[in-house]
Amino acid sequence: MTRISKTIKALAASALLLGAVEANAAASTAKPLRVGPVQNFGALGTSGSKIIGLKNNKEAMIRGMSMFWSDATGIQYYNKEVIKWAVDNLKIDVFRYAMGINYYDSDGGSSNKLDESYSYIGNPDVQEGKIDQMVEAAIENDIYIIIDWHSHRAYDGSEKSKAKSFFSKMATKYKDVPNIIWEVFNEPAGSFNDWGQIKSYASDVIGGIRSAGNKNLALVGTPNWSQMGSCGGVSGDNIGYVFHFYAGTHSVGSYGGAVTSCKSGGNAVFITEWGTTTADGKSDANTSASSEWTNFMEQNKISNCNWSLRQKVTKIGNASDEGSAMFAGDKALTKQSELASASYTNSGNFVKKYLTGHATDWAKEYASTLKSGSCSFSATTVKETAGSVASSFKSGCTYTSSDETIVTSAGAVKGPGFVIMTGNDGSQSVITVTAEPRQSISGFVDFNCFTAGSCSKSKRIMDLDGDGKKEVIVCASAQTDQGAAASFTSLNPDIVKIKKATCSNKSGCFGKTEGASVYMYEFSGTLGTARVVATAPATTGYIAMSDTITITYSKMGDKLGDNFKSMAIDKNAVVASFFVTETFYGKVAVSYTFDGQESSIYVVNADGFLISADMDATVVIRATAPETPDRAAVDSTVIITIGNGSALIPAKPQSAFKAEFNNEGLMLNTPKAGLTSVEIFTALGHVEKSQKVMLGAGTNWIPVAGLSAGKYFVRIKQGSNISSYTWEKK
DSSP states (O other): OTTOOOOOOOTTHHHHHHHHOOSSOOGGGOOOSSOOHHHHHOSEEEETTEEEETTTOOBOOOEEEEEOOSSTTGGGGOSHHHHHHIIIIIOOSEEEEEEEOSBOOTTSOSSSBOOTTTSTTTOHHHHHHHHHHHHHHHHHHTOEEEEEEEOSOTTSHHHHHHHHHHHHHHHHHTTTOTTEEEEOOSOOOGGGOOHHHHHHHHHHHHHHHHHTTOOSOEEEOOHHHHBOSSOOOOOSSSEEEEEEEETTTOOHHHHHHHHHHHHHTTOEEEEEEEESSOTTSOSOOOHHHHHHHHHHHHHTTOOEEEEEESBSOOOSTTOOOOTTSSBOSSSOOOSHHHHHTOOBOHHHHHHHHHHHHTOOOHHHHHHTTSOOOTTOOOOEEEETTSOBOGGGSOTTOOEEESOTTTBOTTOBBOSSEEEEEEETTSOEEEEEEEOOOOOOOTTOSOEEEETTSOBSTTOOOBOSSSSSSEEEEEESSSBOTTSOBOEEEESOTTTEEEEEEEOOOTTTOOGGGTTSEEEEEEEOSOOEEEEEEEEEOOBTTBOOEEEEEEEEEEOBOOOOOTTOSOEEEOTTOEETTOSOSBOTTTOOBOEEEETTBSOOSSEEEETTEEEEOSSOEEEEEEEEEOOOSSBOOEEEEEEEEETTOOSEEESSSSOSOEEEEETTEEEEEESSOEEEEEEEEETTSOEEEEEEEEEOSEEEEEEOTTOOSEEEEEEEEETTEEEEEEEEEO
């Protein structure tokens, strides 16, 4: 935000932050579920003063919203439901991830620090995890995401090094994601306005992005809160320059010339932040001045994002109201049902009208590039509950679907996404199946519980109702988060039953559950994995729910000493406390084998000390211990490399096998026929492949394709004959 000193301090920061983080984000496996600007343009770049699609070299103009700072107020909107709603209802092509770095101070100072729970400097893992979720949302909605280093002092020494590392890491991670735009410096301000230093900083950071092989558009903030105090000169390709304005403070007459001058110099401009209010964000919308700016942006084809997607009033800390916010009121609107009935500020009404009034029918644009013919039909969009789209097909034509899991060749709708339908005359048409909003139940996730009395995913197992059996609360309200009545069914009641009972255990029942009749998972004592189904009818804005989770009830693992791990050691080395006589928790005896034998000529267990011989060798040590009533059995394998190791180490003085390796497999000569076990370990002792095969006497070929390049250890056993080898796959 321009020239604003914000003093948001997080109330109950950890709870709020946890509520904002979605589980199981998977940008790496996400796929577009509609045709948007990214399918049309691909990654964005520049050509002179134009922003273009690197896929088609056409000039691109995209419009959208900037999120608010990724703090306690803003991060609540950083979720997939909000993004999808904005795509469907505001028709955004792009959104901006305004990642707070360390300070709010709009003058480039360090007097107003972000809460460390939300700042990138204080909690980078949370921000990077949230970015992954938002990249996934961008991919699924086929829109662009601007990853913004939202700082006023980015070329400060410590920040600069963090920025370089961050952008290099993100560019590597998302190397092939066309949806991303990089904004390497939000608003230079105060003592960080020197254009020479800004350019040097930008060149270094963008250089790291390019070194990662990422060619996506990179945007550079300009001096004086990105108001085009200077422009141009950063080395490299696909670089644009940032301009920001707030219509109530910055008029087109006073600031528009700097933008046109920058473009006239052959530089691309992107307005990543603009507001309808005064620069402090507090005034009401100046719609007259804002209209002048939107006309200016349209006439000059300048892509832009409005500030900001949040509610007007926040009760967190001492943050002030924002007239520039999209929504009226003081409640964060983060669910489809809440957003569907949202009230807008005057700014929100103006921005919504601007965005929807200039929306592009991207599916139609995309369809115009496809092959036409007598069997082609207009771009079609249906909901996933439509059942069929066969009514769109031309009479007498047959079609082949590009993805039968979305729409079959016969026209049956199977799931969300988009497909190309190819007619029997070779013509092509596009069909989009839009995903219906899903209901959810907070805490209805896969989890594990253990006989020792603990669970994963913040669950608590104990006798909650005084009947002597162990239970876990399902949910307090027996409703979905969207308000529909929920029902629960266990598919494995012999392991976990569903019951409704009064929660009376004061240490386990709290909040809405204490003294209330709630649904519980009851554990019978039988170990295993149970599946539980939650169902709920459709409710306003959401389709019916039918979700299944798995609950595992098992013994906890036991452990050995901390020193029992794979390692490389010198010849004649001594490793203290390597061998323990009993497990840590179960207190049961531990047995060891060495390359499958009771002892080894290469290592010795001397009262718990590991002592290595005076020779190069590689030894596989296996530790086993029986299970106890509360602890699982132990079966752990480590690999000890002595000196330089060895390419062929027999378990006994003479090997029973002759082995030759290549990149595709193992040529093994065995003295006799029989069932043979082949185990392949990584250098850290993890079993990569394990197989048993019936071999004949003489030469046998055992394929082991699919392993990545690296060093492996191979153990072969046939009857009492055991041999170990090292193998380096190229």
